[in-house]
Amino acid sequence: MMAQTAQVIVDVATRQTDQPYDYAIPETLADQVEPGVRVIVPFGRRKLQGFVVGLSDTAAFDGKLKAIEQVLDLTPVLDPELLALSKWVATTTFSFWIATMQTMLPAAMRAKYDRTLTWTADEKPADGWGQALFRHARTVPYPDTLTAAQTRQLRAWVKADQLTVDYIVHNRAKAKTQKAVKLAPGKALTSAAAPKNAKAQQKLLTGLQTKPFTGVLTQPVAAARYGVSVATVRLAEKAGWLQSTTVNIRRNPLAIRPERDQPKRLTADQQQAADQFVAAVAAKTPQTFLLEGVTGSGKTEVYLQTIQAALDDGRTALMLVPEIALTPQMVHRVLARFGDAVAVLHSGLSDGEKFDEWRRIQRGEARIVVGARSAVFAPLANIGVIIIDEEHETSYKQDEAPRYHARNVALHRAKTFHCPVILGSATPSLESRARAEKGVYTLVRLPERINDRPLPPVHIIDMRKNSGARVQPDFSPELVAALENTLAKHEQSVLLLNRRGYSAQAMCRNCGWIARCPNCDISLTVHRAARKLVCHYCGHEEPIPTRCPVCNSDKIRFFGTGTEKVEDTLQKILPTARILRMDADSTRKKGGHARILNAFGKGQADILLGTQMIAKGLDFPTVTLVGVINADTALGMPDFRASERTFQLLTQVAGRAGRGSKPGSVIIQTYNPDHYAIQLAARQDYEGFFRREMRLRHQGKYPPYYYTVLLTISAPSETVTAQESYRIAGDLKPLLSQTAIVLGPTPRSITRINNRYYYQILVKFKKEPALGRGLHNLLTNSQALLKNKVQVAIDFEPQQIM
DNA sequence: TAAAAGTAGCTC
DNA sequence: AGCTACTTTTAT
Numbered sequence: 071m072m073a074q075t076a077q078v079i080v081d082v083a084t085r086q087t088d089q090p091y092d093y094a095i096p097e098t099l100a101d102q103v104e105p106g107v108r109v110i111v112p113f114g115r116r117k118l119q120g121f122v123v124g125l126s127d128t129a130a131f132d133g134k135l136k137a138i139e140q141v142l143d144l145t146p147v148l149d150p151e152l153l154a155l156s157k158w159v160a161t162t163t164f165s166f167w168i169a170t171m172q173t174m175l176p177a178a179m180r181a182k183y184d185r186t187l188t189w190t191a192d193e194k195p196a197d198g199w200g201q202a203l204f205r206h207a208r209t210v211p212y213p214d215t216l217t218a219a220q221t222r223q224l225r226a227w228v229k230a231d232q233l234t235v236d237y238i239v240h241n242r243a244k245a246k247t248q249k250a251v252k253l254a255p256g257k258a259l260t261s262a263a264a265p266k267n268a269k270a271q272q273k274l275l276t277g278l279q280t281k282p283f284t285g286v287l288t289q290p291v292a293a294a295r296y297g298v299s300v301a302t303v304r305l306a307e308k309a310g311w312l313q314s315t316t317v318n319i320r321r322n323p324l325a326i327r328p329e330r331d332q333p334k335r336l337t338a339d340q341q342q343a344a345d346q347f348v349a350a351v352a353a354k355t356p357q358t359f360l361l362e363g364v365t366g367s368g369k370t371e372v373y374l375q376t377i378q379a380a381l382d383d384g385r386t387a388l389m390l391v392p393e394i395a396l397t398p399q400m401v402h403r404v405l406a407r408f409g410d411a412v413a414v415l416h417s418g419l420s421d422g423e424k425f426d427e428w429r430r431i432q433r434g435e436a437r438i439v440v441g442a443r444s445a446v447f448a449p450l451a452n453i454g455v456i457i458i459d460e461e462h463e464t465s466y467k468q469d470e471a472p473r474y475h476a477r478n479v480a481l482h483r484a485k486t487f488h489c490p491v492i493l494g495s496a497t498p499s500l501e502s503r504a505r506a507e508k509g510v511y512t513l514v515r516l517p518e519r520i521n522d523r524p525l526p527p528v529h530i531i532d533m534r535k536n537s538g539a540r541v542q543p544d545f546s547p548e549l550v551a552a553l554e555n556t557l558a559k560h561e562q563s564v565l566l567l568n569r570r571g572y573s574a575q576a577m578c579r580n581c582g583w584i585a586r587c588p589n590c591d592i593s594l595t596v597h598r599a600a601r602k603l604v605c606h607y608c609g610h611e612e613p614i615p616t617r618c619p620v621c622n623s624d625k626i627r628f629f630g631t632g633t634e635k636v637e638d639t640l641q642k643i644l645p646t647a648r649i650l651r652m653d654a655d656s657t658r659k660k661g662g663h664a665r666i667l668n669a670f671g672k673g674q675a676d677i678l679l680g681t682q683m684i685a686k687g688l689d690f691p692t693v694t695l696v697g698v699i700n701a702d703t704a705l706g707m708p709d710f711r712a713s714e715r716t717f718q719l720l721t722q723v724a725g726r727a728g729r730g731s732k733p734g735s736v737i738i739q740t741y742n743p744d745h746y747a748i749q750l751a752a753r754q755d756y757e758g759f760f761r762r763e764m765r766l767r768h769q770g771k772y773p774p775y776y777y778t779v780l781l782t783i784s785a786p787s788e789t790v791t792a793q794e795s796y797r798i799a800g801d802l803k804p805l806l807s808q809t810a811i812v813l814g815p816t817p818r819s820i821t822r823i824n825n826r827y828y829y830q831i832l833v834k835f836k837k838e839p840a841l842g843r844g845l846h847n848l849l850t851n852s853q854a855l856l857k858n859k860v861q862v863a864i865d866f867e868p869q870q871i872m
Numbered sequence: 873t874a875a876a877a878g879t880a881g882c883t884c
Numbered sequence: 885a886g887c888t889a890c891t892t893t894t895a896t
Contacts, residue, residue, distance in 0.1 A: 081885090082885050082886085083885075084885065087885080113886095114886075114887065114888090115886080115887060115888085116885090116886070116887080118885095
């Protein structure tokens with residue numbers, strides 16, 4: 071007896087609908103409906119995509135069931151492991167189940183919805199607008215813009231049975247196909263089959279006889295094989311010598327096929343690390359390793375050899391890297407070792423390309439997955455090892471719902487697959503390093519740089535002394551001298567600009583008016599090139615005013631330094647230098663990031679000036695000078711992780727200088743030269759930093775000593791936002807034990823964004839087993855929130871507290 | 873007095 | 885979310 075009822079999670083992301091709905095399984099679909107397949111179901115008046123999450127013989131719903139209309143997949147898109155994982159992620163991140171299932175799948179699988187109108191009555195509509203609407207067809211797309219009167223008219227027609235509204239679900243997931251041919255069976259391919267003077271056809275005929283093929287060839291490939299044109303191949307189909315068919319082809323954007331390389335010889339330290347990892351892979355222990363290795367200590371080779379061990383054992387491997395580190399250089403290394411068995415998932419791929427890679431993984435064609443955060447959900451079976459490189463990177467935490475941390479997801483998957491996880495970093499997050507201290511993770515160190523290349527000397531420049539009329543505010547004499555020197559030697563420099571604090575604003579010199587966003591509590595940023603004022607929060611744009619709207623003076627001036635301005639200044643100081651700028655603006659276009667790095671690598675510029683993104687991943691032996699223009703902007707942030715961020719960033723960049731044969735040097739400009747994060751980063755003293763920072767976190771009752779949950783409450787009205795925030799804080803306290811601490815509610819530093827007001831509540835706690843359930847109930851049971859258009863976002867272990 | 877605007881409740 | 889049925893407001 072087949073199951074009668076399916077439990078379906080429907081594609082509506084709200085609290086009220088975040089639960090399975092029962093549907094009847096029609097007999098015709100009985101063999102196709104199973105957990106993890108996508109279906110189309112009627113829901114209210116609409117039709118929606120949904121996911122089958124369970125089967126049963128009887129329905130829990132006490133009423134007449136609607137039936138599943140269509141099954142979209144031949145095999146489940148979520149296997150039992152991923153289905154269970156999606157549920158787990160939803161619960162632990164306070165997200166809707168549908169949302170976690172959607173993020174696990176390539177965007178191409180997300181449904182697209184459409185509505186159509188069909189005129190069903192015999193006589194045409196009397197009304198002129200209606201006549202125009204159905205002039206060409208009985209069924210037309212639902213109009214985008216309708217007046218109130220038109221909507222009313224439509225409703226009336228529906229009521230009078232003259233018109234129906236139909237709901238359509240489109241499945242965008244399509245494999246790319248190409249026309250192809252195969253040999254027609256039992257067809258005589260003698261030269262008599264074509265006219266004697268048809269040279270191309272004769273050539274193809276002889277070719278097919280002397281060099282026949284098996285299987286399927288795409289038209290162009292077949293044409294090339296026999297030295298004829300595609301048109302001739304098509305003729306051959308017409309003549310029946312070849313049969314027409316289609317093949318699924320893989321969209322392959324990178325198309326890099328590096329030459330295969332061999333495992334490299336490991337140093338003693340590397341070998342010792344690799345041995346432990348390989349042993350854990352073989353023993354199938356879900357052990358977590360923290361691989362603490364300075365930049366250039368050869369972590370990647372250890373990863374590759376561990377992956378090899380998993381493959382040799384008949385299992386698969388998952389490797390996560392920060393998006394920004396997913397450079398061609400890095401992808402190249404993995405492809406060189408494992409070739410076609412690798413699937414790469416990153417934001418540079420189109421939806422179609424991501425879909426193709428996903429399918430290759432699901433079908434078992436790709437056994438190694440390299441990708442950014444969301445690749446942690448790759449549909450790999452039988453995972454043998456999970457590697458997270460640069461594990462401290464904040465980009466592993468998604469900062470919008472579902473707010474999952476890829477590291478936590480990885481640890482959970484590792485438990486189900488009984489496989490080890492390797493967390494690698496030169497500057498581990500305090501959380502991970504503390505766990506290693508407690509013995510939860512196994513600490514493995516790679517203390518030495520390969521080939522014993524020394525770390526570059528680091529000079530800290532006190533910018534407080536950099537005042538006076540003649541000096542440039544952003545460039546100390548020491549930095550200028552070092553840049554000139556490097557330029558003279560025809561070597562390359564990298565200059566890092568901490569983005570925060572670097573934005574130009576428009577101000578009236580006469581009355582002090584500053585251009586502000588009408589929707590947000592923030593000043594607008596000047597974009598000189600586009601001659602516009604832009605809000606970085608809501609996207610609002612307006613032209614730069616020529617006159618002050620308050621006092622009508624024409625003395626509008628720009629102040630503050632943008633990256634563009636720093637580039638100008640730099641060009642003035644070093645007129646002969648070739649400068650490449652890399653920031654959000656210059657890398658916006660697809661592949662912009664890679665293109666700039668590539669140009670710099672080829673020596674087409676002397677100086678690479680950029681934001682955070684240049685700190686990661688790039689490995690140019692030719693760079694001998696690294697300068698940090700403003701080391702401390704992060705330190706000014708009211709965030710307990712400010713020091714950690716600063717330390718990580720500076721340590722990271724310092725490791726970028728002198729990777730080749732020539733010695734390098736690092737210059738850090740700062741207004742806080744004595745700050746421990748800067749001092750210890752200059753000495754590359756991670757352990758020193760860890761001890762010091764842990765003491766402060768202990769005193770401040772912050773992670774890793776306490777867990778944190780951040781509630782962000784927002785509504786269009788500030789009064790309502792404040793009221794509801796206090797109510798929630800009040801409801802929260804009885805759920806907590808004595809040891810928990812509730813901070814707030816407080817308005818967020820930028821209180822209004824896009825005309826919504828934001829308040830926050832931070833909960834710090836050691837152990838609150840009831841908190842998760844409590845929070846969940848608090849939100850689902852609050853009608854007041856729904857009524858007042860209040861949104862509550864819950865972020866467990868937030869990365870940014872602002 | 874009818875239309876528009878607001879809002880509460882539901883979707884298997 | 886998107887839809888409907890119902891209530892309150894408001895303009896003619």
